[in-house]
Amino acid sequence: MGKTKNRREELKRAWQSFKQRGSADGEVRQEVFESWERCRQLNQTDFHNDKKRWPPADDEKVQKILNQNEILISTASLLLSRIAEMVSDSQYVISLHDRHCYMIDRYFAGNSLVFPQGSFQIGEKWDEAHFGTNAPHLCMKYDKPFLLDGAEHYYEIFHHLSCVAVPIHSEEGEIIGCVSMIGGYSENTSHTLGLVSAVAYLIETQLKLTKTVQTAAASFDTVAEGWGVLNADYTVRRVSPYTGHMLNVKKEELRNLNFAGMFAYEDFKKRLEDGEASFSYPEYDLDIDGRKVRCNVTVAPVKIMNRFVGVVLILREIKDVIRLANKVMGNRSYYCFSDIITEDKEIMAQIKTMKSIAATDCSVLIEGESGVGKELFAHSIHSTSRRLSGPFIVVNCASIPQNLVESELFGYEKGAFTGASSNGSPGKFELADGGTIFLDEIGELPLEIQAKLLRVLDNHRVRRIGAKTEHPLDIRVIAATNRHLWDEVEKKNFRGDLYFRINVVKFNIPPLRERRGDVLLLADYFLSNISRKEENIYKQFTEGFRQMIQEYSWPGNVRELQNAVARAFYASRTSLIEAEDLPQEVVSRVLEIRGNGDKASGQGETKLPCAKSGTAYGSENEKAEKPAHCNANYAQTKMQFECESILAAIRMNNGNVTAAGMSLGMSKSTIYRKIKKYGIRLN
Template sequence: MKDFISFMEKAWWRYITEGILEEGIREEIKESWKLCREYGVDPFGGVGEILDEKSMKVRLKENEELISVAHPIMEDIYRQVTGSGFLLVLVDKDGYLIDRIGDENIMGETRKLNFVEGALWTEEAVGTNAIALALRLDRPIQLVGAEHYCITHHMATCSAAPIHDEKGNVIGCLDMTGLKEEAHPHNLGVVLAGAYAIEKQLALMRSHKLIDATFDSIHEGMLILDHNFVVQRVNEIALRILNIAPKEIIGRHIQSFVDFDIIKEVLNQSEPYYDVEGAFYSKGRKIPCRINAVPVMANRKTIGTVITFREERYVRNVVNKLAGFRAYYTFEDIVTQDDKMKKVIETAKKAAKSDCSILIEGESGTGKELFAQAIHNYSKRAKGPFVAVNCASIPRELVESELFGYEKGAFTGANKKGKPGKFELADNGTIFLDEIGELPYEVQSKLLRVLDNHRIVRVGGTEEKKLNVRVIAATNRNLSEEVEKKNFRNDLYYRINVIKINIPPLRERKGDIELLAKVFVDRLNKYNNEQKVLSESFIKRLKDYHWPGNVRELQNVINRAYYLAEGEIITEDYFPENIERKNCEEDINVTAVLPFDVIEEKNIKEALRLAKGDVVKAAKMLNLSRATIYRKIKKYKVNLKELSSLVETK
């Protein structure tokens, strides 16, 4: 080593004085010396500048994680070399010293060279040194004596190794500096092992942070139990749902918080349970949830259990969105220029701001569901579900279970897990009971009870569930007459008839016929990218007709004429043959008019045929909601598969 030190001192002097590089100098040292000369580094200097206090604080903050991981490792290494005169230094990716450990006398001596926190140790700043080369070359390196470019560093030996992140990027450097007489190859091995340990610890820390972040970012409550079912870990969502602090649940048996039978079944069968209806108990509060329980296995033994859960109301909201339980229409979708209709809309808007039950009366096709959806979207419940129920389409024996749900095993053929009813699905939103006059008399009393106390009991169950549901009912019957006939309960009638909205038939607002017809054509043009218009003769035929099927019938007639018309003008030739023009005299009866149901069925089938069986497209053509067209498909027993195959053969 002495011979090497002597050789390098002579070689360095010759390069500094004559610019000649001797054979035997390492290539990386030659390259670095040349760079230092280009940079104009003073070979007789080598004392770099130090960052100001403010800039140093910023740099320490940027490297907070690196320092926190590296410092304990540096302390471990230093314990092995204490008393040998070495100093351990941590440098960031730019070459700034951010941490150091060493003997007091060594620390004092190095301050003379500004080898302290905040100093920059690049080649351009202080000449050739191990730190700069390790960062630039991205490999470990050891320098001894005169291999340093600046004479002030010739007394030292430096061993440095780069530190990488998980992607292989250089994020810093670990350096070990001492007197050149103490130089030994194992110094570099010690530094390399230290840098490797820092990298592994960083990767482990980030892995833990990733796991922690994942654990806390899961949109479900999560509990991790040991083999004795004691809670070992809990995420933020679980704490929020249960409204407790970590110390109130960690270390406690899960039986204190949930129905333990579910967990025991998982243990006994060593198989996971998914989407089980259950409840958590916290601070005297029962929290209905959907629970998943998964055993953790090792050597064919259960060593723990992972429980995830969501509040039932949250699950219902998700299901409602997926099932399309939402209102699509607003008051802006109700097209009118009729003063009477405008007053009805104003009344509906005022009603929407309250939580009162609403009864919408009107003939078939006047747009009762359109009004119900608009009221929902105008109310404070707009973000909640909108669940529409056609009371006439539910089999009599299933009405109660459809409305109020049922528990598992409630009756033969029931879902094994039970099923929530439409009222539960509408929690925090609106339930629209269309054709409420068709509701069986025996169910009416149960509905009245729900409206009175806002609680339901599932079929086959005993537990009451409190709900927050706004009821909008609709009928094309005269309910007061039905009450007199004993077909409808008097008390229920007054309970739902807090605010009544009566939609006038289309024949009483003649001015809307042409307006609505043109709106329907415009929508079809936009959908089909065409420019069709109605002829004056066609419009006259529309105005002369009395529209027993109201707006729905008008729309169906427009749809039919639109798709049959070959040119851009929709003439009276495309007015349905089954509809005769009504005489101008109001007292003359209309003849040869097909029942509205027949017209509606034909239009629905035609729209589905044109849409090639796509229900959503057909619904847009007919300006119907998805829920409504599915009800019509069911009502008219439309075979979609048969319809699709018919389209394909054509």
């Protein structure tokens, strides 16, 4: 007691000295002395019961402050009230302040009349301008617990009190307020500091937990999946609103759902009772009052101290699972009508019609020889339709083994046949739900499958092998064949009713031999693509090459032309692609046609013209001349190809460098820079 009295008297002398001379006689903490200095600079003088220091708080402003700190207040209120009860036989004010030092809550223990009249009101700002040196302000200023005794307070009216304040931090470590405890000056202040520190810690912990729960609840309520938390007796503890949307159950009925009853006993309770860890069902028909809802289900038991306390259920709609699977497998369209290279009037007219019907859901049949690009047109129709964001499933009917066609198209249930997956599998039609299914080479389907396909197309519902129920489909069907399908109908190889079902709109893509104007156009396009792929190795076709590809009939259509251009590009040894670089069957067939033509006209043996030398193969000038002005160090390299490409372009453009650069995709400055680099002489 004597020690406390001496300390009290020492602080009193120091305070009086500061008030009189601005300096303190005795030991005063640096933080306290600096606070006194700030208070003096604010022109504050001592006062006794000066109620002007605590003007009435503005109700509207106070309410705004309380609203801003609602979570902090609700979190701390129970703890503060309990502390007030614990010290009810003493005289204390337990208060809560926000980060700006406004008092936002407080509890009195004992007789509140012993405290200064008019103070300790909700909404008061405990800064130095209003309350002088005080613990709530200092603890947040220095971010540490603060104990202020007696005369350490700047105002004498508080000298008989001790004040303890401890800051409260957010999860990120920011100060969001403080908790304070003010009572009579005594020797037990160290105990008070420990108690307040514990309360502040508990408030911080509870705030973190509250934030975690609120974040989880927000996620729980907004995620586009069904979530359910069940108690140990399988009653509902919490369920997400989206679950009701998935299961077509009203929001007010969700908590009464019998989740366990949606599963067969052996599929749910027995597995949980056997202590099985988390398990899932890729597809499960949940039984909801006799209704079947197919979902992807994950079941996770919850255990605390190795004791089963509940279950977490995660439900996903099958269409979302299929959408994700399609994304992973790349089941989407890759081409649009702008990717179709043509100047043929017939094809351009068909494209115009395709664009107009793309907006509808009518079935489309595309006929044409192999290699004309039927799939490209199917991709483009889907890319122009309202189903663009949906899947585009390609099925090559000719490549599926006959015994697997039905399961591939329509799917199967688990255990439907020997070798079937234990989880079952969706078919191509289910994968295409919400999008387009492209049945390529549909004419190759067995007749028994054609009958089942017709049923699916008629009612837009599919039944898996081994299933008891059908599932609705929202799909568009595009079919293609390299046969004349009506001829197959007449031969009894294709069902007539299915033909008319898929033949709502039919397009016939003409073969390449009937659109000669597209041959050079496509060849240049393929050459440009290869050049970009090979890091801009520029090559050009000779006139002899161009003449030969125009004379060939291209029985393999666009696909054969593309492969021939690629072969010629890689076979050529210079930057000029010769006719001799074409596949042998192309060269032989053209020479044969020319020979037959010459014999019919009475001419002798035909020579294949060489555009570079102006002679024929087999002559003394058979080998193509090499550019004379390129540095030999670039031979058989990318740089030589580039050098030769520039030379050839300049020659083909009669010495016009700018035009040569444009034909190579180079700017004027770029081609001149490369001419200088390779030492090419222009004269």
